Amino acid sequence: MNTTIADTYEIAMGRWSRRLSRSFLDFVAAPSCGSLVDVGCGTGSLTLAAANRYPDARVVGIDLIPDYLTDALREEASNIELKTGDALSLPFEENSFDTAFSQLLINDLEDPEKAVAEMVRVTKPNGKIAASVWDRSGGLTFIRLFLDAAAILGGLEGEKLREEVFDVPYQDEDDLYDLWSDAGLGDIETATLAVRMDFIDFDDYWQSLMGAHSLIRNFFNRQYADTAYEIQQATRLAYLGGKTDGRRSLVASAMAVRGVVPA
8 A cells, every 4th residue: 555645744743743632722721612714734633522512603624735634534524524634824815714724834834924814804803813843943852862963973964954854933932922022912821732642662663753854754765775773773872861772752742822803
């Protein structure tokens, strides 16, 4: 069976985004009815969590990659709608939704400000706008194990990789607060949400790592065999923590922000 882009995402990040969805929805505190839109829904972790939590609501998931929007996801809940579209130009009329949210997207967009403005545009007055992003440099342990090894053993290229992965627009709650404030939103609140990433063994960890970020995967594949082996073994030692191979649970944290569209 061919591995799809959705399959790769599920192995690398989908299982963790499902865990994050529960805490994020608690933070958003969306109304239990009405219309909600999940911007950049990916394989639908947050979309499905919202649809199950709010069975009387209309939940729309939109993503730029059609392969993420599978028939299986559509069949999971009767109140889900899926659309292909760009977060920077949402295909909806003004005031279409009571709540707009986005999980693990804002930091990967070329123009986050435009995406937030679009969420505000399609949300009704007094509606909520919320987003969450991984705390990459301080809160993604499973990536940090590899990047530190790459920076030490991979020379300047390894150091550049670590800098590039961590160099994202919004690196703390204050930055997210300012983004929401600049968009004209009120009643702004921020929070840090923690989840645990559980791995069966190092192979499971490594498979997830290689699918987590294209920069990491491409860097590793470019290395000479000896260097690649050294980096992998250093990462393995960090994962094992002086114990035999097996299950590990690594903490991951995400930063979240929410605000209210002015009346």
